[in-house]
């Protein structure tokens with residue numbers, strides 16, 4: 039199928055976040071006008087879904103390259119279960135085992151809301167996730183619109199978080215934040231604004247999440263905990279969330295600066311594999 043701008047359709051997936059893009063075959067080269075239209079839709083809808091795609095690793099990376107420099111992973115050589123198939127730009131999200139070892143990362147279970155790479159000085163802007171093998175039920179991804187999460191805060195809360203910064207720290211767990219009472223040097227971490235200004239859209243977005251945000255910088259622990267717990271209630275606000283039930287052949291690209299995402303549980307006895315790459319970002323504060 040040749041993609042032309044005339045065939046492109048944009049159908050919202052929920053009132054506040056997500057749109058399905060139809061009329062695009064990601065296995066084929068895309069012309070500049072189509073790429074431009076997808077970029078506009080991405081900034082409008084934050085999460086874009088492309089159904090029924092049949093793409094290999096190179097085609098996925100070629101598509102992502104339209105939106106930035108494709109990121110590479112820092113995983114050390116001895117922890118590369120993909121073996122000879124290892125590609126520094128690709129992460130498999132999978133519970134499948136080969137010779138007793140997981141072939142990918144983040145294998146099983148529920149995963150709390152998080153922004154990918156918010157513990158990095160320059161968090162990657164976009165994540166591209168392609169569904170290859172899925173369980174019969176569960177493993178859905180929830181996406182939260184963090185512009186909307188910021189917008190619904192009271193004026194008083196907006197004033198309280200103005201200029202505040204938070205510690206983002208990660209140890210690759212899925213359902214608990216790092217215990218920061220000990221030495222945190224061994225974990226990836228970064229101080230980030232509690233609310234960021236999106237570098238492209240110029241809009242404010244809440245930039246904290248229950249999996250990676252450990253503390254409001256320079257606040258007493260109890261006050262920090264109380265504020266974070268209040269801010270984390272976005273994860274229970276259905277008005278700003280789209281829950282995606284994956285189908286094989288789905289590719290979803292999302293903006294990590296203004297959304298966060300979570301995963302629902304699924305049967306550990308069933309195979310699940312998705313292929314992920316990212317595009318690099320920039321620092322979100324001076």
Ligand SMILES: [Fe+2]
Pocket residue numbers: 152153154299
């Ligand atoms: Fe993630």
